[in-house]
Amino acid sequence: MSSAGAIHRLVVFGDACASGTLGIDAKRRMRSAMYESFGEAYAAIGVEPGHVHQEDRGDGILAALRPDVPPTLMVGRWIDTLYECLREHNAGRDPRLRLRVGMNAGLVLDDGEGLVGRAVDLACRLCDSAAAKDVMARATDADLLVVVSGWLYDNVVAEGGRYVEPAHYRPARVRAKETDETAWFHIPRRPAPPLPDTPGGEPPGTRAGAPGAAPTGGGPTTGGGPPPRTTEEPPPGRSYRAGGDLQVFERNTIRGGFTGIRKDRDGGERA
Incomplete structure (x- = not known):
């Protein structure tokens, strides 16, 4: 498929935790609350319905923002509002609506059937990664987990801004299919998420924006940003x-x- 017509967009993929355990009525309420929360978060940053392409994914939502939507608003006020909406909805409820959200940026094509592109693939894989699911299994009282790509962290989150908390993100390696990416994990209003202790993970402070960080970049294979900055590192041993x-x-x-x-x-x- 030709990439002609593809444009650089910020991609969001949200998925509800443990939705497979819900009955029909509970799932209907979950979906309604999820769409309402996304809608309020868009409204909080002035994004009108025509400025976002949104697709239903059953127990999740795939969205791509128009290029003129500042990404800082999405990693700042949008995340904060989504968190507040979930917190308000979940007050006194059982089961609660808990979301994992993957975010990335890169070339995206709408082929008439839906959104396609490596940027889309990566956003979905970050959200569905084993590391993301493990974090939410550990943080049982958390309503929202945000996982951003390395490129998005380095170029947007690390720059800071209102409602943006770069110091509260932590890196971990995500490996799935063709994906081998250092992603950044964040639970709003917490100093750090409980990352899994896996051999493939990276400890806090190994990338740009964290103490003692060593920079790396995104690239065409991850669907975002310029080619990666590479450094020659010895293999384990x-x-x-x-x-x-x-x-x-x-x-x-x-x-x-x-x-x-x-x-x-x-x-x-x-x-």
């Missing part, structure tokens, strides 16, 4: 530097330039 060369010992394999010294039987040495 023991590494040593000698004479300006880096040697990496990975199990029984030695990587990197090196000079070997072998002793002869008479005690002499040869390079």
Whole structure:
């Protein structure tokens, strides 16, 4: 499919937690509250219905904003209003409406049947990732989890702004299908989300915007932003530097330039 006509848009995918456990009537109420909460959040930042393309996904909503909608409003006031709507709706209710929201930006095409593009794929995968589901399983009293792509964090969230809380985001690795992305997780009004302790995860402070961060970027494969800034990093294992060369010992394999010294039987040495 040609990308002609695709435009850069902010993509949002929201999904209700544990919706499969609900009966028909409870699911109808859940969907009504979800759409109402999204609508109030759009209204809070002045986004009219014609400024957002929205698709029903059963127990979720896929949306793409028009390019003229400032992304700072979406990661700021929109998130804050959505959180307040959920908190108000859930007061005294059981079960509660709890949402995971994935956010990304990149080229999006409306082919007449719906929204397509890598930016859309990534937003959905961030929302549906095992890490996102694990965070909500740990934070049982949280009504909203926001997961943004690395590009969106670096270029929008990290810049700050009203209602934007970059210091309260934490990074973790998301791997699913073709996706291998450092995403940023945020539960509104909390200093940090309870991230899973997995080998694939990244500890807090390993990316731009966090203490001791090392920058990386998004790129065409993630559906957003310019090509990634790459740095040469050794694979897992023991590494040593000698004479300006880096040697990496990975199990029984030695990587990197090196000079070997072998002793002869008479005690002499040869390079």
